[in-house]
Amino acid sequence: MSHKEKMKEYWKENLRYLAILLTIWFVVSYVFGILLVDQLNTIKLGGFKLGFWFAQQGAMYVFVILIFVYVRLMNRLDKKYNVDE
């Protein structure tokens, strides 16, 4: 594979990670915290209604985890394609 094709592959894999991570990002905040909040509020997690919990706690925890997962994935990908610094 030429260098150029290799970089195309690298970019494609990067985009695939982005698509997966951003889907999770969307689901925990917009779907669980906003669109389906009333439905999820019928479930209780201790003193929290689940939808309310996602909107004011859960989504934020997931955001932090998402970035650290992304960092790990990308560091591995950089190594695989030999583009790390």
Place this chain on the structure above:
Amino acid sequence: MGILTWTWILVGITFAIYIGIAIWARAESSKEFYVAGGGVPPIINGMATAADWMSAASFISLAGIVSFTGYDGSVYLLGWTGGYVLLALLLAPYLRKFGKFTVPDFIGDRYYSNVARFVAVIAALMVSFTYVAGQMRGVGIVFSRYLEVDIDTGVYIGMTIVLFYAVLGGMKGITYTQVAQYCVLIFAFMVPAIFISIQMTGNSIPQLGFGGTGEDGIYLLDKLDGLQQELGFHEYTSGSKSIMDVFAITLALMVGTAGLPHVIVRFFTVPKVKDARISAGWALLFITILYTTIPAVAVFSRINLIETVSEKKYDELPDWFGNWETTGLIKFEDKNKDGIVQYVADESVNELTIDRDIMVLANPEIAKLPNWVIALVGAGGLAAALSTAAGLLLVIASSISHDFIKKMINPKISEKNELVAARLSAVVAVMVAGWFGINPPGFVAAVVALAFGLAAASFFPAIVLGIFYKRMNKEGAIAGMVVGLLFMSYYILKFKFGIFDGGREAVTGLKEDWWFGISPEGFGSIAMVINFVVSIVVSKFTPDPPHEVQEIVENIRIPSGAGEASDH
């Protein structure tokens, strides 16, 4: 010792630290002034970004807003944290690889056009000035309450301090002061929150505490829902805004966050692309510590407030009530002359007006915490306001000295003169910000919210397309930014300030006319979509960008060979 003595001591110590750091971290070159020399370790950058980011609005106003609006307040919690995911995944690593000093640098070079650069400078100035106005006001409010000086004097003191370390140290000084300020503000926010959580729920972790039960064995949130409904307010855990509007505001705040120049520029200060990625993670972690505590504080303070004042005799209210009455942040008007406080949703019967900011400022007093804790909140509020103000002032200064003077007016300016220009711009920016602080344009948080709309409408699409869409050209990007900014400004002026319909009194009546039922705070998401559509459509009908530019795009997508941030 009294609150006032404690406050002077704590504020004195923290200010001495900030000034000490400023002297130690003087900027000697324009590179140190703009990007702290480009060698900031990621975890330090994360902490500085968190302080840069968390403003007077986050620290002073946000818990109050959540406290008064319950579920609806989630838009700010989600919006102001979720943006970091976008920043980490879509912007920070690529902008770091690109390796320049400012956001207009990227826009100007990627779109090979000084017109694009100029539009970006204007947008950066609009966003930063809107934002900094709220910060200076926050400084004034904290000073007036805690140090018993008037608000204007407070603004002057704040200006002097910021002037000192921003002008002297530039980004380098700001970065290390922000680290100190993060420590102060997080400590100041967490200590009272933990105290109150233990007091009310027996759980020392506020994030878990507010899902627990009080002494009476009832879940706090259930109790609050009950109290709210008794007094005629909407249930705390459900919203009163439409789903459409909640969605739009959250999105506008998220993309706005990712498009704020003073946040983006922080990622130019780390050595490598992978440092940019991880420092976004650290930043969000440090921010989340505060942001997940905010909803807990909101619940605690709301319950405390209602239980302390509702249906109580005015003469027998605790001291804090009187203290805050003198500042005008809380007002009691005995409408039915029974000497008892009626606090209800119905405006014709309600006798109590409470400024939202009071929920954090007075919370430790309401919970009867020791004096040093109360004083600590003052020092924390000042740290939050000053750190954000300094970051914004740097963006304003570098927009003028670097993007405008060096890149557009006089490219041959010497390094030494550019540094002088940067410092002078910072001085002017502090003056203007101070003027805004003394003549405030309204609510701290409301003003800040508008800055996000502007950032969402201009920078976010232009930068994302610049990285992810190789064929995006200057015509498309410029058209997109201009149209986005115009729509956003029009919407704010019409629906927030009512200037086309006879002034601010008209604003309430105009709610019926909101497009798709979206408030001005949420319109940034629509303006962003408009920007994206206009950019792409225009780019289809205009020539592709030159070959070199397409190569730049391919180059910024690959981490290796980032090198140091440089001028050329």
